[in-house]
Amino acid sequence: MKRELIISGEAKVLVWELTESVDTLYDQLNLTESDNAAFNNIVSVKRKLEFLGIRVALQALVGKNTRIEYDAEGKPHLSDKSYQISVSHSNKWIAVITHPTAMVGIDIECPTDKIQKIYKRFMSFTEQQELSEGSDIRQLLLAWSAKEALYKIIGKEAIDFATQLRIYPFVVNASGEMKAQHIPTKSFYKLLYQQSDEYTLVYCQAK
Numbered sequence: 001m002k003r004e005l006i007i008s009g010e011a012k013v014l015v016w017e018l019t020e021s022v023d024t025l026y027d028q029l030n031l032t033e034s035d036n037a038a039f040n041n042i043v044s045v046k047r048k049l050e051f052l053g054i055r056v057a058l059q060a061l062v063g064k065n066t067r068i069e070y071d072a073e074g075k076p077h078l079s080d081k082s083y084q085i086s087v088s089h090s091n092k093w094i095a096v097i098t099h100p101t102a103m104v105g106i107d108i109e110c111p112t113d114k115i116q117k118i119y120k121r122f123m124s125f126t127e128q129q130e131l132s133e134g135s136d137i138r139q140l141l142l143a144w145s146a147k148e149a150l151y152k153i154i155g156k157e158a159i160d161f162a163t164q165l166r167i168y169p170f171v172v173n174a175s176g177e178m179k180a181q182h183i184p185t186k187s188f189y190k191l192l193y194q195q196s197d198e199y200t201l202v203y204c205q206a207k
Helices: 022-026 033-040 045-062 115-122 125-130 137-154
Strands: 002-008 011-017 068-070 076-078 084-090 093-099 104-109 165-167 175-182 187-195 200-205
Touching (some): 011 104, 033 045, 045 093, 076 084, 084 137, 093 200, 104 137, 125 165, 137 165, 137 200
Parallel strands (some): 084 104
Antiparallel strands (some): 002 011, 068 076, 175 187, 187 200
């Protein structure tokens, strides 16, 4: 089991490789009747693990049993609104971020070279030129994850990644910062990232 807790100011991030069984995770929770019904409707073992793992991770971060609800855009939030949250999953990995007041966004991606086939869809021509012109897979994955994390904060007004979100040039390291802008509102964001052979992780806290 690989788990890492990252603390950034008041934001807390939990990154977790789900190697536990469904039963092991289920026994750590006290699901409500409606959550239990939703869980029982899930057929895929992978989806069951994600459903449970995200809730166990939230419980660990906020220190209490929690219930997730979803708004009209599908964005998750806690039913008691005690924390702002964002969640992500890729293969066996999940990532969860919480903050007492600020909106947050997070994205985790496992390595894939497929990103080189689609990067022109989510990056502007300027970004393509500034960010290795598609040659650096690690940089492309970070740019994609950054825009995913921002979308989770901004919502449908950032749905067109190529024209509405701008990632500024950055150097790829094992961890670091990225700067981005939501073009329609001219709002700037700072994103933090970690990248390894196992995953790319980007998270952001709105001002």
